[in-house]
Amino acid sequence: MAFKDLREFIELLERENQLVRVKQEVDWNLEAGAIIRRAYELQERASLFEKVKDAPGCRMMGGPCGTYARMALAMGMSAEASVKEIADEFDSRIQNKIKPMLVSTGSCKENILKGNDIDLFKFGAPMAHDGDGGRYINTWGFIVTRDMEDTGWVNWGMYRQMIHTKNMMGGLILPGQDIGRMYQKYEKANKPMPFATVIGGDPICTIGGSLSAGPGESEADLAGGLRKSPVELVKCETVDIEVPSDAELVIEGHVLPKVRVEEGPFGEYTGFRTSPRAPRPVYEVTCITHRNNPILTVSNMGTPVDEADIVMTLAWRNEAARALKTLPVVEVAMPAYGSGHLVVVSVQRAYSGVAVHVANAIWGSKLGYLVPMVIVVDDDVDVFNLGEVVHAVSTKCHPVRGVHSRPNTPGHALYPFLSFEERKWGRAANLLLDCTWPVGWDPNIEIPPKASFVNIYPKDVQEKVLGNWNKYGF
Structure with missing residues (x-):
């Protein structure tokens, strides 16, 4: 099912016991951020703050999709769906893009502010982390821009925005991003x-706004596919731009x-504060439209797991x-605990060097400039099971021949492991851990058998044990 708006989703989260309504007033200055961050680290429910200091009539929602359960519910799936089930459904849906439809108006137009009425501070934007450069109003939203050339290309992208003044914002805009x-x-x-x-x-x-359809392609079409229903735009x-008609705030x-x-x-999403204070582009605001009693959605990114990790997965x-x-x-x-920097791939050992081939294709x-680390394992490893992946790394990756590092590769300015100078110039390095058995090894002599339930017992014994599992008392 496609949700008409955020409020329908909130109603579902309440029914599924996935939301906490915080009735007491919460301070936008660090308190709200600390609550949201603590909730992530405990894998707690989403939070809806009914009263935010200095923001009468406005509300704040923390961690809307900060767990796989809530991500599954957002996609109309069971909260019990596995990561693989969610990933497979995601893959299936974005193959079937659905173009948006234009409507005449929507609830995002309930209030229209221009001129002296514009005030970015009135919505309770949080000082999310101690040490942040300011109050960030956009941490779980997306920016719509249109290509200057007559290509028809409209980009949706998730990029942070910090408030400078009542009508000015700043943000990090990297040359490699679509924006x-x-x-x-x-x-x-x-x-x-x-x-x-x-x-x-x-x-x-x-x-959908956090995805990248690529130059010339529309994330609105991807969002339609994920929703199984066209996005209604107004x-x-x-400005000559269309936006979802029932958004809380535009x-x-x-x-x-x-x-x-x-x-x-x-x-940042890496779990560290890596980008220093620096001169960056400025967004000048000419209009704000919002719903009555608007809800500011907040993702307080940091150490996994939060929305960034879920979506990158x-x-x-x-x-x-x-x-x-x-x-x-x-x-x-892509394990959520890898903060988007790690891909794990299982392969059939069809030929020697397949792991290197895999890493080259990804990079x-x-x-290429977003994911510096690749782990390649044999097909008996469940790549969605972090325990099995760690076991493969620690037992099958040879400390010399299994480790392939590459210096001076394109990198992302937010990589925590880079020096200040490397971040400045986007110069990084890549790492491949080859955890596959060499193709030439004799399976009867050199490859040791894996001592797991599904590998080391005959099928008839496995079936007998599984068939009697409850009878044993488990």
């Missing part, structure tokens, strides 16, 4: 780039060319799987 490609064109022409920030859309729209008030305006104001730092895994489709790959996973794809 970065667009902004470079506008800036070169010395033109402001129109944008619209969408906060509190239905959960799948927001997840025109903005001051911020419109322009990214100014050749203007920089210091932004950051911010506790699905979206970036799908990218990796597509890059590997011509190779003898059995399964692909040669558009994940």
